[in-house]
Amino acid sequence: MPTASVDTFFACSLLVILAVLAMASLPKVLYPYIEIVDDQSTEEQLQQLAQYIMFNIGEPANWGSNPHIFPNDFGLAAEGITESYFLDADKVTRMNGENSYAITYAQILDALNTDNVALQIRVQPLFETSIELLSADDEGDKTNYNFEVTTQKSGAPVTANLSCYLAIADHLDSSFCLTNSNGKANVTFALPNSLNGTACLVVLAQATVNPKIASFNVYSFNHNAQSVKEEGTFLTLNPLNHMLNASLNYPNLQIQKAYAFSHGYWADLTLFSNKTQTIDYSFPQFVDESATILLLTGSNSTQSFAEWVAYPQIPLSIGVNFDASTSKADVFSFTYVVTVNYALCEIHVRCRKVG
Amino acid sequence: MVDVLRDSKGQVRVAEAFLSAIIIFSALTICSTMSMPTENNDQEILAVQGMQVLIQLDNDGTLGQLISQNNWTFLTESLRLLLPVGIVYNLTVYDESLQQINSVPISNGKLSGNIVAVEYLCVSQDSIYNCYVLHLQLSKVK
Numbered sequence: 001m002p003t004a005s006v007d008t009f010f011a012c013s014l015l016v017i018l019a020v021l022a023m024a025s026l027p028k029v030l031y032p033y034i035e036i037v038d039d040q041s042t043e044e045q046l047q048q049l050a051q052y053i054m055f056n057i058g059e060p061a062n063w064g065s066n067p068h069i070f071p072n073d074f075g076l077a078a079e080g081i082t083e084s085y086f087l088d089a090d091k092v093t094r095m096n097g098e099n100s101y102a103i104t105y106a107q108i109l110d111a112l113n114t115d116n117v118a119l120q121i122r123v124q125p126l127f128e129t130s131i132e133l134l135s136a137d138d139e140g141d142k143t144n145y146n147f148e149v150t151t152q153k154s155g156a157p158v159t160a161n162l163s164c165y166l167a168i169a170d171h172l173d174s175s176f177c178l179t180n181s182n183g184k185a186n187v188t189f190a191l192p193n194s195l196n197g198t199a200c201l202v203v204l205a206q207a208t209v210n211p212k213i214a215s216f217n218v219y220s221f222n223h224n225a226q227s228v229k230e231e232g233t234f235l236t237l238n239p240l241n242h243m244l245n246a247s248l249n250y251p252n253l254q255i256q257k258a259y260a261f262s263h264g265y266w267a268d269l270t271l272f273s274n275k276t277q278t279i280d281y282s283f284p285q286f287v288d289e290s291a292t293i294l295l296l297t298g299s300n301s302t303q304s305f306a307e308w309v310a311y312p313q314i315p316l317s318i319g320v321n322f323d324a325s326t327s328k329a330d331v332f333s334f335t336y337v338v339t340v341n342y343a344l345c346e347i348h349v350r351c352r353k354v355g
Numbered sequence: 356m357v358d359v360l361r362d363s364k365g366q367v368r369v370a371e372a373f374l375s376a377i378i379i380f381s382a383l384t385i386c387s388t389m390s391m392p393t394e395n396n397d398q399e400i401l402a403v404q405g406m407q408v409l410i411q412l413d414n415d416g417t418l419g420q421l422i423s424q425n426n427w428t429f430l431t432e433s434l435r436l437l438l439p440v441g442i443v444y445n446l447t448v449y450d451e452s453l454q455q456i457n458s459v460p461i462s463n464g465k466l467s468g469n470i471v472a473v474e475y476l477c478v479s480q481d482s483i484y485n486c487y488v489l490h491l492q493l494s495k496v497k
Contacts, residue, residue, distance in 0.1 A: 007366065007368055007369055008368050010369065010372075011368040011369050011371065011372040012372075014372040014373075014375075014376065015372055015375055018372075018375060018376055018379050021379075022379050022383065025383060029383065043400075047400065047403075083414050084410060084414075085407065085410070085411060126436050126437065127436060153435070153436055153440070154440040156435070158436065159432075207432070207433075207436055209428075209429040209432040209433050209436070210412075210417060210429070210433050210436070212415070212417070213433070213436050213437070334400065335404060335439045336404075336407060337407060337408055337411045337437050338411075339411070339414070344411060344437070346439070
């Protein structure tokens with residue numbers, strides 16, 4: 001064999017081996033780039049979906065306020081409002097699974113016309129309000145209760161104006177104060193010992209820097225009674241479209257008082273209809289930037305009770321619980337500050353492509 | 356055998372093969388050391404969040420009012436409450452002639468890593484017409 005042929009054979013073999021090696025290693029080199037481009041495309045699509053939910057009023061546009069209508073097209077924006085990121089309080093309320101008129105996760109996915117996205121929507125106030133009972137001092141004919149209210153955002157204090165209402169049976173008391181620079185305030189109430197049962201302390205907070213940044217909490221405690229029953233034991237409360245539907249969970253329950261509280265106002269609810277086990281009330285739309293707390297007091301044969309619900313019914317979470325998911329790598333999270341009932345809230349839309 | 360060793364025919368082809376090998380290995384080396392694409396979309400989301408917070412503050416005229424009153428403390432606190440936890444911001448407010456008007460920093464920490472900037476034009480809703488240019492810088496806490 002001529003020497004030139006041997007050299008050519010070796011050279012060709014070397015080139016073939018190199019070409020094969022290059023072909024094998026090229027996908028490995030390019031894979032991260034392809035994956036990131038694919039991720040960016042998915043993230044953009046999911047972000048557009050989240051924004052669609054924020055800006056779209058849905059179809060029909062009044063699906064939130066009418067409990068018998070379910071959306072063909074899902075969107076949370078309020079109808080006839082030019083402000084951006086202004087959500088409808090009823091549409092938000094209907095995402096809360098505790099409300100009897102709530103829509104389901106499957107209905108949301110159907111209305112979004114998507115079957116390849118897993119979704120979670122969470123709505124919550126922009127900061128937290130917590131209530132702690134510090135002391136209860138019996139003074140003969142009355143008991144003095146001392147509470148500590150804390151307003152904070154992720155551990156950092158928030159200075160806020162507080163409106164506090166204490167209700168038990170037909171007794172109502174109120175107090176207004178300001179949390180200090182540590183986000184704490186002490187609130188004291190005296191309750192007559194002639195009363196007994198569950199009492200509720202309603203606290204509505206507005207940040208001093210901006211009243212639209214609001215939060216609330218309700219603390220239930222027993223006054224001259226054995227124990228506090230769980231929320232929803234006596235009544236199931238379903239607010240929607242400035243109407244409150246109260247279902248009585250036991251026969252022979254007597255409703256004593258029905259209140260609506262906002263930061264600056266409170267009112268008695270107006271009885272709309274009274275059936276055997278269901279009572280409907282209407283409640284006013286207050287003009288201040290605050291959630292409305294609807295509170296009903298009543299009694300059974302032995303003691304008085306108090307049940308409450310917020311309107312819009314937040315905080316809420318609907319959809320897939322990604323926190324329990326083993327892999328969070330492909331879960332995209334989008335956070336928006338939105339206006340609901342003239343107060344600002346935080347809405348988190350978390351989603352992942354499936355299939 | 357001696358002829359094969361001494362024969363210089365075909366050496367150019369071997370040289371070509373080695374040259375090709377060098378070119379291909381160089382290309383692969385350069386590819387693998389190239390920086391990964393930056394996470395542009397994360398920054399875009401951050402910018403959207405910043406812009407959205409400014410829009411919300413400006414919806415009812417609060418933003419312009421706070422600037423007109425030089426109330427930098429309230430503006431700082433409002434941004435802290437409105438932006439999600441884990442985001443560092445720094446806001447600079449300019450007047451119409453692009454002179455900085457905030458006398459104190461409107462910030463909640465030191466920006467680091469990938470910084471995204473948002474420009475927002477705010478018109479006050481007071482009886483006196485004022486126009487402000489807001490430059491909001493944001494970054495995620497690493």
